[in-house]
Amino acid sequence: MKDRTWLTVVGFGEDGLSGLGREARAALEAAPLVFGGERHLALLPAQAGQQRRPWPRPFALAYDQVLAHRGKPVCVLASGDPMFYGIGSQLAERLPPDELRVLPAPSSMSLAAARLGWPLQQVRVVPAHGRPLARVALYLAEGARLLVLSADGDTPVTLARLLVAQGYGASQLSVFGRLGGPEETRHDGTAASWLVSTTDGDAVVPEPALNLVAVHCHADPGTRPLSRRSALPDSAFEHDGQLTKRDLRALTLARLAPQPGERLWDVGAGCGSIGIEWLRAESSCRAIAIESHPERCGFIERNRDRLGVPGLELVTGRAPEALVGLATPDAIFIGGGLTIEGVVEQCWQALRPGGRLVANAVTLQTEAALVAWRERIGGELTRVSVAQAEPLGRFDGWRTARPITLLSVEKPLADTNR
Numbered sequence: 001m002k003d004r005t006w007l008t009v010v011g012f013g014e015d016g017l018s019g020l021g022r023e024a025r026a027a028l029e030a031a032p033l034v035f036g037g038e039r040h041l042a043l044l045p046a047q048a049g050q051q052r053r054p055w056p057r058p059f060a061l062a063y064d065q066v067l068a069h070r071g072k073p074v075c076v077l078a079s080g081d082p083m084f085y086g087i088g089s090q091l092a093e094r095l096p097p098d099e100l101r102v103l104p105a106p107s108s109m110s111l112a113a114a115r116l117g118w119p120l121q122q123v124r125v126v127p128a129h130g131r132p133l134a135r136v137a138l139y140l141a142e143g144a145r146l147l148v149l150s151a152d153g154d155t156p157v158t159l160a161r162l163l164v165a166q167g168y169g170a171s172q173l174s175v176f177g178r179l180g181g182p183e184e185t186r187h188d189g190t191a192a193s194w195l196v197s198t199t200d201g202d203a204v205v206p207e208p209a210l211n212l213v214a215v216h217c218h219a220d221p222g223t224r225p226l227s228r229r230s231a232l233p234d235s236a237f238e239h240d241g242q243l244t245k246r247d248l249r250a251l252t253l254a255r256l257a258p259q260p261g262e263r264l265w266d267v268g269a270g271c272g273s274i275g276i277e278w279l280r281a282e283s284s285c286r287a288i289a290i291e292s293h294p295e296r297c298g299f300i301e302r303n304r305d306r307l308g309v310p311g312l313e314l315v316t317g318r319a320p321e322a323l324v325g326l327a328t329p330d331a332i333f334i335g336g337g338l339t340i341e342g343v344v345e346q347c348w349q350a351l352r353p354g355g356r357l358v359a360n361a362v363t364l365q366t367e368a369a370l371v372a373w374r375e376r377i378g379g380e381l382t383r384v385s386v387a388q389a390e391p392l393g394r395f396d397g398w399r400t401a402r403p404i405t406l407l408s409v410e411k412p413l414a415d416t417n418r
Contacts, residue, residue: 004098006071006074007076008075008100008102009087009088009103010078010082011081011103011104011106013181017043017045031073032073033069033072033073034051041054063094070099076088080105080108084107108212113147116174118214125149126147132310132311133151133155134304137306138308146214153209160191164191167220168217170190171190171218172189172190173194173213175213176211176212176214177207177211178208187207231277237271237273243273244270247386248360251382252406255358256331256358257331260282261285263288263328263331264331266287266290268335269300270299270336271303278331287312288329290315319337323346328351330351333359334360356409356411357409357411360404373407374409379409381405382406382408383403383404385401
């Protein structure tokens with residue numbers, strides 16, 4: 001069978017050619033065209049007749065530039081393991097496997113784990129390059145071990161501020177610079193001690209632009225870790241009272257049943273609690289919060305960052321108009337707008353076959369709307385009443401909250417009510 005391989009992706013470390021195996025060296029020497037970052041290309045010795053092209057800006061143009069030479073020998077340089085948050089995985093999505101060869105080197109994560117003595121399978125890797133650093137908050141727990149791939153030299157200080165604000169100032173940080181090379185650096189300290197202030201209040205811990213931060217999480221006294229497997233306490237959210245309370249939120253999420261990669265519409269999102277809990281349950285899930293109230297939109301923005309899910313998309317507007325053109329949902333929660341004409345109709349029409357719709361009602365009018373919709377689309381009605389023990393004189397008594405009615409329904413794969 002004819003060998004169709006034309007593109008070789010070589011994992012490259014800070015030690016340059018000295019760290020490459022025989023196969024990787026041969027691929028580099030034989031390639032008439034080499035793509036890579038300026039830093040990597042500068043580590044290659046001069047070679048007559050070989051063309052070297054640095055990555056374009058924006059980097060998104062790189063894929064078309066590489067693929068324009070399809071069928072001709074091309075070599076691409078990448079940091080460490082190209083298949084771990086690297087260009088190799090992106091090229092593999094664009095090419096059949098018999099056209100691509102990947103020769104990995106030890107990744108910065110592997111090197112950091114080796115330096116620390118951490119079992120790599122027990123470590124959570126959090127990329128901060130081109131992604132919000134606020135995602136780190138999702139993984140904070142006592143004893144958790146994180147490797148944060150920095151965006152630049154300022155990331156360690158920004159991360160330390162985030163940890164202190166979250167009540168994890170006691171966490172141990174190890175900042176590695178230029179891992180695996182002759183100029184490798186390491187600085188250790190707690191997140192709180194990292195913030196060494198100057199007279200004008202700026203933190204001064206200079207780090208190389210190419211760095212990785214290892215975090216061994218430790219909560220400060222009094223900090224209560226937040227679970228990702230059960231509903232958060234109401235106090236975890238900034239809100240004005242328009243909040244799906246904890247016990248009802250747990251029941252609602254159980255019916256929404258988030259699965260990896262699925263998208264939720266949170267219609268009438270309030271402070272965003274349902275969408276936030278959906279995203280915290282599964283890291284690959286997506287969610288759109290639809291809310292028209294300006295103050296509540298502010299709650300959503302602050303809650304999503306503080307609770308580690310900055311990817312929650314916020315659409316400011318009123319349903320059903322604000323629903324037009326949104327990406328198809330796998331699940332929908334309607335927390336407000338049940339009596340507004342067209343809201344449930346548009347949600348049901350947009351929901352993919354096999355998707356779940358859950359709606360909660362607290363008033364007689366919205367409950368009547370749910371009963372009517374159940375007649376049309378089926379589903380299960382559940383009435384929930386929760387009582388909390390509260391002081392009553394010298395004793396305690398039960399205080400019952402308003403009962404809530406839930407409609408949960410799965411859209412048939414062959415829907416006849418569209």
